Amino acid sequence: MAEHVFGMHHIGITVPDIEEGIAFFKAVFGAVEVFRTGPFDVDDAFMQRKLGTPAHTRIRDLVFLRCGDSTNVELFEYIGEDSSARPKRNSEVGGTHLCFEVEDVFASADRLKAQGIELLEGPNTVTDGPLAGFSWVYFNAPWGQSLEIASFSSLGYEKDTPKRIWRAKPAS
Numbered sequence: 001m002a003e004h005v006f007g008m009h010h011i012g013i014t015v016p017d018i019e020e021g022i023a024f025f026k027a028v029f030g031a032v033e034v035f036r037t038g039p040f041d042v043d044d045a046f047m048q049r050k051l052g053t054p055a056h057t058r059i060r061d062l063v064f065l066r067c068g069d070s071t072n073v074e075l076f077e078y079i080g081e082d083s084s085a086r087p088k089r090n091s092e093v094g095g096t097h098l099c100f101e102v103e104d105v106f107a108s109a110d111r112l113k114a115q116g117i118e119l120l121e122g123p124n125t126v127t128d129g130p131l132a133g134f135s136w137v138y139f140n141a142p143w144g145q146s147l148e149i150a151s152f153s154s155l156g157y158e159k160d161t162p163k164r165i166w167r168a169k170p171a172s
Helices: 018-029 044-050 105-114
Strands: 010-014 032-036 058-066 072-079 097-101 135-140 146-151
Touching: 018 032, 018 058, 018 072, 105 135, 105 146
Parallel strands: 010 072, 097 146
Antiparallel strands: 032 058, 058 072, 135 146
């Protein structure tokens, strides 16, 4: 039997400007900065063998952000790499999006629009199937990372199985 997995600890995202990334996650998700490392004092071999990056790159800064009561967001800013490259689209292999569960996706969407954040079409609500009851909308961070906010009280699949996906616990 495999070692017990507790859950997702963090998701690391490389951003072109770490200050912009921190400000964005604070404004949009109420993120709290937990700690920063500053530059890493490592050599080419470390970068290549331990992180899988080109040997000449370096970490300029790293910050851990707490967003609510679940998975942490780790932001990296590298030097020595093309910081203008766009993230992969969701439809491309390796494309990703991050979904944050919020209390009310409709109210959150209104707040984001008021902050000048352009949302894709929605919020949308799934009415049938295993995701019935799931309300969601996508948008992009300033550097192009695909993000989603979602809310729900229950999901359609719950009537067919006792298994449950993780979800935030309502405040008591």
